[in-house]
Amino acid sequence: MSADGSKRKGQGRKGASTDVAKQPVRGRTVKEIAAAANVSVATVSRALQRPEIVSEITRQHIHDVVRRLGYTPNALARNLRTARTRLIVALLPDIANPFFSEVIRGIEQVAHESGYSVLLGETQGSLVREQAYADMVAARQADGIITMSPRVPSIPIQGRLPVVNACEYVKDAQISSVFVDNVSAAGVAVDYLVMLGHRDIAFIAGPPASPICVDREQGYRQALQRAEIAINPALTAAGDFSIEAGERAIELLLSQGQSFTAVFCSNDEMAIGAMRALNARGLRVPDDVSIVGFDDIRFARYTTPALTTVAQPKNALGREAMGMLIELLNDSDVPPRKRILSADLIVRGTTAPPSRRR
Amino acid sequence: MSADGSKRKGQGRKGASTDVAKQPVRGRTVKEIAAAANVSVATVSRALQRPEIVSEITRQHIHDVVRRLGYTPNALARNLRTARTRLIVALLPDIANPFFSEVIRGIEQVAHESGYSVLLGETQGSLVREQAYADMVAARQADGIITMSPRVPSIPIQGRLPVVNACEYVKDAQISSVFVDNVSAAGVAVDYLVMLGHRDIAFIAGPPASPICVDREQGYRQALQRAEIAINPALTAAGDFSIEAGERAIELLLSQGQSFTAVFCSNDEMAIGAMRALNARGLRVPDDVSIVGFDDIRFARYTTPALTTVAQPKNALGREAMGMLIELLNDSDVPPRKRILSADLIVRGTTAPPSRRR
DNA sequence: CGCTTTCATGTAATCCATTACATTGCAGCG
DNA sequence: CGCTGCAATGTAATGGATTACATGAAAGCG
Numbered sequence: 001m002s003a004d005g006s007k008r009k010g011q012g013r014k015g016a017s018t019d020v021a022k023q024p025v026r027g028r029t030v031k032e033i034a035a036a037a038n039v040s041v042a043t044v045s046r047a048l049q050r051p052e053i054v055s056e057i058t059r060q061h062i063h064d065v066v067r068r069l070g071y072t073p074n075a076l077a078r079n080l081r082t083a084r085t086r087l088i089v090a091l092l093p094d095i096a097n098p099f100f101s102e103v104i105r106g107i108e109q110v111a112h113e114s115g116y117s118v119l120l121g122e123t124q125g126s127l128v129r130e131q132a133y134a135d136m137v138a139a140r141q142a143d144g145i146i147t148m149s150p151r152v153p154s155i156p157i158q159g160r161l162p163v164v165n166a167c168e169y170v171k172d173a174q175i176s177s178v179f180v181d182n183v184s185a186a187g188v189a190v191d192y193l194v195m196l197g198h199r200d201i202a203f204i205a206g207p208p209a210s211p212i213c214v215d216r217e218q219g220y221r222q223a224l225q226r227a228e229i230a231i232n233p234a235l236t237a238a239g240d241f242s243i244e245a246g247e248r249a250i251e252l253l254l255s256q257g258q259s260f261t262a263v264f265c266s267n268d269e270m271a272i273g274a275m276r277a278l279n280a281r282g283l284r285v286p287d288d289v290s291i292v293g294f295d296d297i298r299f300a301r302y303t304t305p306a307l308t309t310v311a312q313p314k315n316a317l318g319r320e321a322m323g324m325l326i327e328l329l330n331d332s333d334v335p336p337r338k339r340i341l342s343a344d345l346i347v348r349g350t351t352a353p354p355s356r357r358r
Numbered sequence: 359m360s361a362d363g364s365k366r367k368g369q370g371r372k373g374a375s376t377d378v379a380k381q382p383v384r385g386r387t388v389k390e391i392a393a394a395a396n397v398s399v400a401t402v403s404r405a406l407q408r409p410e411i412v413s414e415i416t417r418q419h420i421h422d423v424v425r426r427l428g429y430t431p432n433a434l435a436r437n438l439r440t441a442r443t444r445l446i447v448a449l450l451p452d453i454a455n456p457f458f459s460e461v462i463r464g465i466e467q468v469a470h471e472s473g474y475s476v477l478l479g480e481t482q483g484s485l486v487r488e489q490a491y492a493d494m495v496a497a498r499q500a501d502g503i504i505t506m507s508p509r510v511p512s513i514p515i516q517g518r519l520p521v522v523n524a525c526e527y528v529k530d531a532q533i534s535s536v537f538v539d540n541v542s543a544a545g546v547a548v549d550y551l552v553m554l555g556h557r558d559i560a561f562i563a564g565p566p567a568s569p570i571c572v573d574r575e576q577g578y579r580q581a582l583q584r585a586e587i588a589i590n591p592a593l594t595a596a597g598d599f600s601i602e603a604g605e606r607a608i609e610l611l612l613s614q615g616q617s618f619t620a621v622f623c624s625n626d627e628m629a630i631g632a633m634r635a636l637n638a639r640g641l642r643v644p645d646d647v648s649i650v651g652f653d654d655i656r657f658a659r660y661t662t663p664a665l666t667t668v669a670q671p672k673n674a675l676g677r678e679a680m681g682m683l684i685e686l687l688n689d690s691d692v693p694p695r696k697r698i699l700s701a702d703l704i705v706r707g708t709t710a711p712p713s714r715r716r
Numbered sequence: 717c718g719c720t721t722t723c724a725t726g727t728a729a730t731c732c733a734t735t736a737c738a739t740t741g742c743a744g745c746g
Numbered sequence: 747c748g749c750t751g752c753a754a755t756g757t758a759a760t761g762g763a764t765t766a767c768a769t770g771a772a773a774g775c776g
Contacts, residue, residue, distance in 0.1 A: 029761090029762055029763080030762065030763060030764095031762080031763095039725075039726085040725065040726045040727075041726090041727095041762090041763075041764090042725070042726060042727080042728095042764080042765075043724080043725060043726075044763095045763065045764060045765080046724095046725085046764090046765090049763095049764080053723085053724080054724075054725085055723085055724060055725090058724080058725085072493060072496040072497050073497060073762080073763065074438070074497060074498050074761085074762050074763065075494070075497035075498060075499045075763095076434050076437050076438040076443075076497075076498050076499065076761085076762080076763090077438055077731090077761070077762035077763040077764085078497075078762080078763050078764070079434050079499075079731095079763095080432070080434040080435055080438055080730095080731050080732065080733095080761095080762085080763080080764095081730070081731050081762085081763055081764045081765085082731085082763085082764065082765095083731075085434075085499075087499075089477070094459075095453055095458070095459045095462055095478070096456055096459035096460070096656060098454055098456065100453070101452075101453045101454035102454070104453055104480065108480065117479075117490065117491075117494075118479075118480075119447070119477035119478065119479060120453070120477065120478035120479070120480070121475075121476075121477060121478070122462065122466065122476075122478065132475065133475075135430060136433070136475075138430040139430050139431065139432060139433035139434075140432050140433060140434050140732095141433045141434065141437075141443075141445075141499075243656070243660055272657075272660050273660070275662075276660055276662070279662060298454060298601070299630075299657055302601055302630050302631070302634055302661075303660075303661075303662075304633075304634070304637060304661075304662050387731090387732055387733080388732070388733060388734090389732080389733095397755075397756085398755065398756045398757075399732090399733075399734090399756090399757095400734080400735075400755070400756060400757080400758095401754085401755060401756075402733095403733060403734055403735080404734090404735090404754095404755090407733095407734080407735095411753085411754080412754075412755085413753080413754060413755090416754080416755085431732085431733065432731085432732050432733065433733095434731085434732080434733090435731070435732035435733040435734085435761090436732080436733055436734070437733095438731095438732085438733080438734095438760095438761050438762065438763090439732085439733055439734045439735085439760070439761050440733090440734070440735095440761090441761075498762095
């Protein structure tokens with residue numbers, strides 16, 4: 001078989017004319033374009049990257065050839081050489097949670113203004129996933145990461161990678177973050193309930209691993225203290241941000257025979273669950289029980305009655321986060337900083353003064 | 359001043375030894391590891407890629423060095439060489455739409471089983487965005503794409519790229535697709551309304567550019583024909599899948615003085631909007647008007663009353679789409695095929711027989 | 717006219733990991 | 747002993763683009 005003549009090494013088509021017809025059109029290279037246009041690879045590259053430094057005529061010609069042959073430069077090669085991808089990854093725990101959608105919008109707006117593309121990674125709260133996506137940055141497939149988990153510290157590795165934490169933050173991590181002042185935002189919400197005349201206010205907590213949830217709980221407590229209402233620990237129920245958790249929390253409180261005229265929920269989805277559970281038990285919102293949520297997701301406006309909630313500046317959170325990331329990408333020496341935005345109470349239909357009954 | 363001295367161009371660190379101390383730990387290379395471990399780069403690469411072909415002792419040693427120095431192989435270089443990224447991009451028009459979340463879950467499950475990572479791109483219906491993400495595949499930054507827009511044909515370029523269309527499809531495009539039988543699913547929904555006794559059934563359409571919406575409308579019409587109900591074009595209102603569109607549609611119909619006892623909506627969000635608009639006008643669901651949605655998004659269960667809707671097999675759609683994509687990635691010659699799943703009507707609380715009144 | 721600039725383009729080094737092929741050493745076998 | 751075969755490792759080609767540096771031609775200038 002004289003096993004050498006063929007060799008098959010390299011691109012596998014040195015002849016370049018034998019089987020051209022069958023071969024799919026994928027994978028042209030600068031070299032091919034250069035050959036077809038009778039110029040050097042450098043000129044082709046320049047014609048595409050910085051057209052102004054190539055003479056009008058060759059530029060035209062090269063562009064024609066590129067179009068005719070259908071050439072897309074290999075981004076891997078380009079990025080390898082230039083050491084940047086103009087790609088950033090946004091990590092979100094749960095795409096199903098509409099809260100993040102608008103944050104993403106903000107991120108994308110700023111990203112595009114600066115020539116970055118955004119790719120989304122869903123982590124489902126899994127550390128492994130977070131790591132996997134973070135490694136993409138370490139492996140240079142992306143320039144930076146914005147994470148919306150309360151668990152950034154697991155991410156940064158060797159030296160400081162360009163990471164920004166949005167919506168969440170980590171207690172004493174050296175990482176730039178943008179988030180709202182959850183303590184005071186929660187406080188405002190509970191103050192409002194107090195102002196309406198409520199004194200038995202239940203609280204549905206979020207995952208305790210998340211500092212922002214701890215803050216919301218603290219805001220709730222401080223507000224009660226301000227109003228000189230004794231804190232009843234039995235009125236606090238655990239939750240995990242899901243609609244179902246909201247339902248369960250209410251069922252638990254009711255089955256324990258707790259009495260309350262208002263519920264402050266750590267997010268809107270749990271508030272929706274709470275409303276449903278109350279309705280199921282024949283209790284009316286807001287006549288029997290007032291409900292306040294947190295986040296102001298898109299659906300909050302469309303519950304019946306519409307949900308009173310604390311609106312986070314979602315778009316601004318995203319924009320700000322991306323802004324910080326860009327700063328970091330341009331100069332890896334800027335020190336991490338925390339940016340705190342404020343959130344507003346939006347009063348809709350689920351809150352009213354407590355009724356006489358009960 | 360003297361605004362030139364700095365220049366700032368290029369990688370900005372040729373010296374490579376002057377400021378080693380200051381320099382962040384980023385960017386080790388096989389070469390460095392090889393030097394530190396006193397072996398060749400080939401051995402390092404092998405120790406990491408196919409440990410079994412390296413002697414126990416060198417493997418150990420190399421792994422130690424890798425860990426000690428903190429080395430992550432440059433994925434760009436690797437992917438460039440191996441011509442695969444093990445990354446796929448899923449394009450969705452709108453992350454805010456909870457329908458897609460579960461489809462994504464399905465995609466991710468299958469992807470991970472086969473060693474792929476999934477990145478999400480939001481297109482917001484913009485062709486430019488779609489192209490940009492599609493170009494990532496052309497530029498070899500990702501191996502394939504699953505798109506959930508009804509506009510695939512804009513994507514594939516030069517030869518057939520690995521593209522699969524999920525949830526939507528394009529009439530006569532040569533692209534693999536997975537979607538439900540929208541005609542019959544819509545038919546079943548309308549049949550049910552008819553069965554309940556409704557004869558004046560309004561329809562809120564989706565974007566006409568989307569074939570699946572055309573199909574849903576066709577299903578609606580066919581069902582009316584089956585029931586020998588004359589089709590009243592004035593009972594069909596345009597929509598764009600948003601909650602607001604649902605509200606507007608109802609307001610339009612009511613302001614035109616149309617009379618109807620049921621509304622079939624092309625998706626759940628418009629159904630939610632419709633419910634709200636009806637409530638705002640003092641009409642009760644389902645007592646005065648029955649509502650049926652489409653998709654069965656997570657929130658459908660939590661409206662009051664809970665929404666009757668057509669459930670798409672979201673997870674299966676995602677799994678199937680990813681399955682097809684993997685097939686394509688393994689063998690680019692498999693011919694495109696369409697896979698059609700079925701959808702089930704879920705009866706909840708927004709449907710009832712028409713009331714005597716009206 | 718000769719010299720310096722400037723412009724357009726070409727040549728080849730470079731980014732970093734993978735891997736085909738080459739080399740070395742040693743065990744096994746007739 | 748000499749040869750084959752295998753295991754472990756090394757050397758260098760390779761992937762595809764960018765870009766520093768080199769070259770050559772044309773233009774500007776005294």
